[in-house]
Structures are given as C-alpha cells and as structure tokens.
Amino acid sequence: MTAKAETQNRLVLRKEIIGSRRLSNYLLAVATSIGGLGFFLAGLSSYLGINLLFVSDPSQLVFIPQGIALGFYGVAGLLVATYLWLTIYWDIGAGYNEFSKETGQAKIVRWGFPGKNRQVELVCPLDEIQSVKARIKEGLNPKHSLYLKVKKTRDIPLTRVGEPVPLTKLENEGAELAKFLGVPLEGF
Structure with missing residues (x-):
C-alpha cells in the first residue's frame, strides 16, 4: 500500500489529501x-x-x-x-481525513507553513457529525467540495483546495463517507 493510498476497513476510513505537489x-x-x-x-x-x-x-x-x-x-x-x-x-495543504469507529473520532489533519502551528489537526467525536454536505458552485470559477456538518461548530472542509473535483467523484466520495458514518448526504 502506498503512502498516498486510501485505507478502509469496517472500523477505519482514511483518505489522503494531495497538497501543493501537483503537476499544475x-x-x-x-x-x-x-x-x-x-x-x-x-x-x-x-x-x-x-x-x-x-x-x-x-x-x-x-x-x-x-x-x-x-x-x-x-x-x-x-x-x-x-x-x-x-x-x-x-507540501502545503497535504494531509488526511481519518474516521475511526474504534476511537469514535474524526481526525482532519493538514500541513501548513513552517512554524509553531505547522500541523493543523481537528478532532471531533463521530456522534456529533450531523451529515456530509456537498457544496457545488458552477460558473466561471467552479467549486465542488465536501464538508462535515458538525454540531456546535462550523462546517469542516474535507476536500483539497484548488482544482475542482469532478462531480461523479465528489458524489461517490460523499456517499461512501455518509454510508460509513451512518449520516445523511446533503447538497446533491
């Protein structure tokens, strides 16, 4: 299994996020x-x-x-x-999204600029996740992204910044995550 691969079993779902190391x-x-x-x-x-x-x-x-x-x-x-x-x-923006039923937590990790807070890590309990939300904006500057809708906090972005994700891939990823977490999928 490669470092950038995604892993999934019945208890843990992990998705690697590509950062700045893109061909463009x-x-x-x-x-x-x-x-x-x-x-x-x-x-x-x-x-x-x-x-x-x-x-x-x-x-x-x-x-x-x-x-x-x-x-x-x-x-x-x-x-x-x-x-x-x-x-x-x-590799600014690289990281991973990990959802673990073993620990009952969702962990969102991203790398930023060097310094005191280079690694940004958000952890929230799985039972506080209300839904997986898709935001789709078409037009001159299209944006396709997935968010976690969490109780008592802002929506947490899950997809990479930059190039828009194709709608079919976004829908598949959102459906897979919503099914894994047992929450509804919004925005499609």
Whole structure:
C-alpha cells in the first residue's frame, strides 16, 4: 500500500489529501522561474551593457527606465517563484481525513507553513457529525467540495483546495463517507 493510498476497513476510513505537489503547481513554478530569471537578466544586461541572454540583446536598452523596470519585474518574478517552490517543498495543504469507529473520532489533519502551528489537526467525536454536505458552485470559477456538518461548530472542509473535483467523484466520495458514518448526504 502506498503512502498516498486510501485505507478502509469496517472500523477505519482514511483518505489522503494531495497538497501543493501537483503537476499544475510544478508547471507554474517552472514558468515563473524562467520568466523571472529572463526579466532579471534582461535588466542586468541593460545595466552592464553585456548581453546575458541568448534569445535577444537587451544590452542596448537604456537602463533608466527600461532596464530598471525589467530588473524590477525579474526580482518580483523570482520572489513569486521562490514562494511557489517553497510551497511545493513544504507540501502545503497535504494531509488526511481519518474516521475511526474504534476511537469514535474524526481526525482532519493538514500541513501548513513552517512554524509553531505547522500541523493543523481537528478532532471531533463521530456522534456529533450531523451529515456530509456537498457544496457545488458552477460558473466561471467552479467549486465542488465536501464538508462535515458538525454540531456546535462550523462546517469542516474535507476536500483539497484548488482544482475542482469532478462531480461523479465528489458524489461517490460523499456517499461512501455518509454510508460509513451512518449520516445523511446533503447538497446533491
């Protein structure tokens, strides 16, 4: 069994949640790194009067205002790329949802940014769970997500942030969890 696999027996249901280590984030980080480095080298070429790029010759640009603007955009792009790479390295948002009839608890665990509260862990008794709720928002920015509706607290999100989950997969996961917990499924 792999680390990212889900496990289920009659007493424990565990679902792994993918964090920042997705193909789309890698592609975005690579593109931002290349773009930021290109702009930075173009600005530096303008300042030094030496061509540092092989695709064009920005050494002929006037440093003020063109070269300094390119350099600024390059530094900003490299800072954003650094943030993206660190987010991927730390795997922000990864974790798992575990529902255990042995202990009578639901445990929602996610990884955040390094620091005192890097690991966020929510634990609630299974008997306080009222239902599994689906929220579906269509349109330009669609959102498909599952929530636990718990007594005396806000709804707890169960699905990953980012790319919307296909409706069939969301419905299957929601039905499986509702059946395991013995609670109704809302929102479909």
